Amino acid sequence: MKKRAPELAQRYLTALREHLGSRRPSGAATARELGHEVMSGGLNTLELARMHEQALVVLAASHDFANARNGMIRRAGNFFTEALIPLEKVQRATRHSLKQLQQRAETLRLHTAALAAGNRQLKREVRRRKAGEEAVKKGKAHYQLLFVQSQFMQKKLRHLARQILSAQEDERREISRELHDEVVQTLVGINVELAALGRAAAMGIGALRAKIASTQRLVEKSVSAVHQFARELRPAVLDDLGLIPALHAYMKIVAARKKLKIRLTAFAGVETLDSARRIVLYRVAQEALTNVGRHAQASAVAMSIVAIPGAIRMEVHDNGKSFQVPQTLSAKANKRLGLLGMRERVEMVGGALTIESAPGQGTTVRAEIPFCPTTAA
Numbered sequence: 001m002k003k004r005a006p007e008l009a010q011r012y013l014t015a016l017r018e019h020l021g022s023r024r025p026s027g028a029a030t031a032r033e034l035g036h037e038v039m040s041g042g043l044n045t046l047e048l049a050r051m052h053e054q055a056l057v058v059l060a061a062s063h064d065f066a067n068a069r070n071g072m073i074r075r076a077g078n079f080f081t082e083a084l085i086p087l088e089k090v091q092r093a094t095r096h097s098l099k100q101l102q103q104r105a106e107t108l109r110l111h112t113a114a115l116a117a118g119n120r121q122l123k124r125e126v127r128r129r130k131a132g133e134e135a136v137k138k139g140k141a142h143y144q145l146l147f148v149q150s151q152f153m154q155k156k157l158r159h160l161a162r163q164i165l166s167a168q169e170d171e172r173r174e175i176s177r178e179l180h181d182e183v184v185q186t187l188v189g190i191n192v193e194l195a196a197l198g199r200a201a202a203m204g205i206g207a208l209r210a211k212i213a214s215t216q217r218l219v220e221k222s223v224s225a226v227h228q229f230a231r232e233l234r235p236a237v238l239d240d241l242g243l244i245p246a247l248h249a250y251m252k253i254v255a256a257r258k259k260l261k262i263r264l265t266a267f268a269g270v271e272t273l274d275s276a277r278r279i280v281l282y283r284v285a286q287e288a289l290t291n292v293g294r295h296a297q298a299s300a301v302a303m304s305i306v307a308i309p310g311a312i313r314m315e316v317h318d319n320g321k322s323f324q325v326p327q328t329l330s331a332k333a334n335k336r337l338g339l340l341g342m343r344e345r346v347e348m349v350g351g352a353l354t355i356e357s358a359p360g361q362g363t364t365v366r367a368e369i370p371f372c373p374t375t376a377a
């Protein structure tokens, strides 16, 4: 398009000359037309100005121009201004569109920024929801586990409760049998003796005295049997004198009854334990000694109570025959409560119970319960 520049320059010169030469200047329309052509020819304001300048140089050399230079320069200026108008209009329109374009670009930029912010927010929300879902899933699994564990515990508890009830029944049967065999038999004996006493009143004083003495022995026997029951059920000495005297008293009974040698060495500070913990130790010793007497066929038992860091340890060791500890404890059909009861009692006060049994080495029952001398009751 720019190829048309020389041709346009020539036409511009001709048109300007005509405009300047005519009496009534009528070149405004021509100038605008040329302006349009310059613009559609792809030329800009500067090139139009150059065309105008060249034309002026050419015209300045001519005779007419030399005569009336001042007026002509003004009229040539008007011509140039007319030619510029189309270009100016377009430029103004272009500037306007450019401004609009810039405004749109700015609006677009703002929208894009808002969209990006929205997008970021959305991503955050998605992440938050995913984390929430994960937490809910984990929570569900956790509660399922807790549910299963609680069902298991409930089952265990029901089983234990049943065992306790049946052990209670066994114990009642045992007490009733012993009451019958020991106390009732003795009381029947006393009655028989009293009847004999009635008859013996007719006898001499010597026979009467002998009868009274034997009746007294029967009464003493039943008194001591009742005492023994009371001691085994809840030894008063444990509350009145303490754990060590209570253990000594119980050891004496078992030693005599089962023909066993029992030795006790004890840390005196054990008496500062609260009464609940002392009873736990007493019951463990009681059950362990009963088991030795019933099952171990032992000849000697060594009992010890010592202080270890943070706890008190009690051991009951016998030299009798051993038994399979894990199998006995986990046996499904295990109806025995002794070992389980010991463990329950010790664990109830935050302690731990271990049992070791090996052929040729007898059995050791070890209970450790928390003990802190400064806080002990």
Ligand SMILES: Nc1ncnc2c1ncn2[C@@H]1O[C@H](COP(=O)(O)OP(=O)(O)OP(=O)(O)O)[C@@H](O)[C@H]1O
Residues within 6 Å of the ligand: 291, 292, 294, 295, 296, 318, 320, 321, 322, 323, 328, 335, 336, 337, 338, 339, 340, 363
């Ligand atoms: N010191 C021991 N020496 C040898 N065997 C033992 C000893 N202590 C326990 N046992 C074995 O472990 C089993 C379980 O003992 P556990 O005290 O739980 O029940 P039990 O004494 O048979 O009955 P109970 O419920 O009346 O105590 C006993 O039957 C016995 O076979």
Ligand SMILES: [Mg+2]
Residues within 6 Å of the ligand: 287, 290, 291, 337, 338, 339
């Ligand atoms: Mg037992």
